[in-house]
Amino acid sequence: MIDKTLLDKYNLPLPRYTSYPPATFFNEEFTASDYIKAVEESNYEQPRAISLYLHIPFCTQLCFYCGCNTHISRNNTLYEDYIDALIREITLVAEHIDLSRRVTQIHWGGGTPNALNMDQVDRIMDAIYKHFQTDQNTEIAMECNPAYLTEEYIDRLLKKGFNRISLGIQDFDKKILLAVNREPSAMPISQIINLFRAGDASVNLDFIYGLPYQTPESFTKSIEQAIEARPDRIVTFSYAHVPWVKSHQKTLEKNGIPGPDEKMKMFESGRKAMLQAGYISIGMDHFALPEDQLSVALKNRTLHRNFQGYCTRETTGQVYAFGMSAISQLHNAYAQNTKNIPRYIEAIKNGSLPIEKGYRTDETDVAVREVINEVMCNNRLNWQEVASRINKTADELKSITGFNPEQLKPLADDELVTFDKIEINVTEKGRFLIRNIAALFDPKLKTAKKQFSKTI
Structure with missing residues (x-):
């Protein structure tokens, strides 16, 4: 248990480090032509594998906690126009990718991807299969709202190759x-899990803590219900209250939002229940069965992370993203599409890529990204191991990140890390505050004037 004094000390606004640099550093000087150049260069960079991300922004109703780029609509004509544009964008980008490269990961996010009917899902997947090479080990995942799942829909997802469902x-x-x-599930969750498992698909259950009316007792009860269903992974996201970005979140304030100490009690209580049930703690917020790929990767210290969440280094690819607001994560650049659906569709109709902003990484960014990923994913940092991946020396890496061992001493005193000249290790207590630890290696944070959600 982390005491309140420690919570108050470390509950600071910091990046989530889903990418490095964070998306707040993207700029509008980065254009579509810059992205095309970056895509062509990415064919000669590591990793060679390809990850594809498809953003389906549509939801039939707005969840007040939502921080995603969504569009509330039941207009099927709009859905069809969007799908036409999405398929055309896939074709345009594929022309610049070495298609002998293997696709290791396909991820559908949103929004609510299963707001689309299965004929529409089939059309998009057929376009992917037409251009890209997949195999039996390719992870094909979709984020689903269980309120809209039926047995027929599940059966067709399985037949189309989907093998991981969140x-x-x-x-x-x-x-x-x-x-x-938020609407409740249309079917018992255990039934949904069994239907997917019958088709050899893995299932994640996602939860949010820090919502109105939640208490440590009520949240733990939900986690215990999840444990009974025995999904492959359970994910517990800390609610990020950012009403200056998402104004609809203000609606939650009328019923009261739990404070950081209550949120930490929720997380700790839920975490304890999952660990006692045999789940392995992965990174900040994931819990996986011991035989799951993420648990094996953590044991082997080969865990990785991108905008879609935690993954193994085997499934990690440079991410080519499609759809409104989608963010591509290449070795040498980030590129984000426009967040406006009409502008997205119109750009594609005109044969242009709808890039709104982006960021060109340099050697320093790549080095810092490797360090922060290692800390965030594998709870440790061996300077020489990370340096060897990017052809640097340990001393060069320390210099690039602006590392000062004196900054680690307060964290060591608070039992968040242990360290010596060779390696830094995050303690069990330190995992709760991993963003604070990662921030020590972020030279841009010292000069950044950005707004971030608090760590707890």
Whole structure:
């Protein structure tokens, strides 16, 4: 248990480090032509593998906690126009990719991807299969709202090759779901899991803590219900209250939002239940069965992370993203599409890529990214191991990150890390505050004037 004094000390606004640099550093000087150049250069960079991300922004109703780029609509004509543009974008970008490279990961995010009917899903997947090479080991994942799943829909997802499904539960308490405007599952979760497992697909259950009416006791009850269903992974996201970005989140304030000490109690209590049930703690917020790929990767210290979440180095690829607001993560650049659906569709119709902003990485960014990824994913940092991956020396890496061992001493005193000249290790207590630890290796944070959510 982390005491309140420590919570207050470390509950600071810091990046989530889903990417490095964070998306707040993207700029509008980065254009479509810059992206095309970066895509062509990416064919000669590592990793050679390809990850594809498809952003489906549509939701049939707005969840008040949502921080994603979504569009509330049931207009099927708009859906069809969007799908036409998405397929055309895939074709345009594929012309610049070495298609002998293997696709190791396909991820559908949103929004609510299963707001589309299966004929529409089939059309998009057929376009991917037409251009790219996949195999039996390719992870094909979709984020789903269980309120819209049927047995027929599940069967068709399996037949189309989907083998990992993330179910956005958020909470099992219907009072809490009502307060955040989230519909409950259409079928018992255990039934959904069994249907997917019958087709050899893995299932994640996703939860959010820090919502109105949640207490440590109620959240733990939801986690215990999840454990009974025995999914492959359970994910517990800390609610990020950013009403200056997402104004609809202000609606939650009328029912009260739990403070950082309550949120930490929720997380600790849920975490304890999962660990006692045999789940392995992965990174900040994931828990996986011991035989799951993420647990094996953590044991082997080969865990990785991108905008889509934690993955293994075997499934990691440079990410080519499609759809409104989608972010590509290449070795040498980040590129984000416009967040406006009409502008997205119009650009594609005109044969242009709808890039809104991006960022060109340099050697320093790549080096810092490797360090922060290692800390965030594998809870350790061996300077020489990371340096050898990017053809640097340990001393060069320390210089690039602006590392000062004196900054680690307060964290060591608070039992968050142990360290020597060769290696830094994050303690069990330190995992709760991993963003604070990662921030020590971020030279841009010292000069950045950006707004971030708090760490707890």
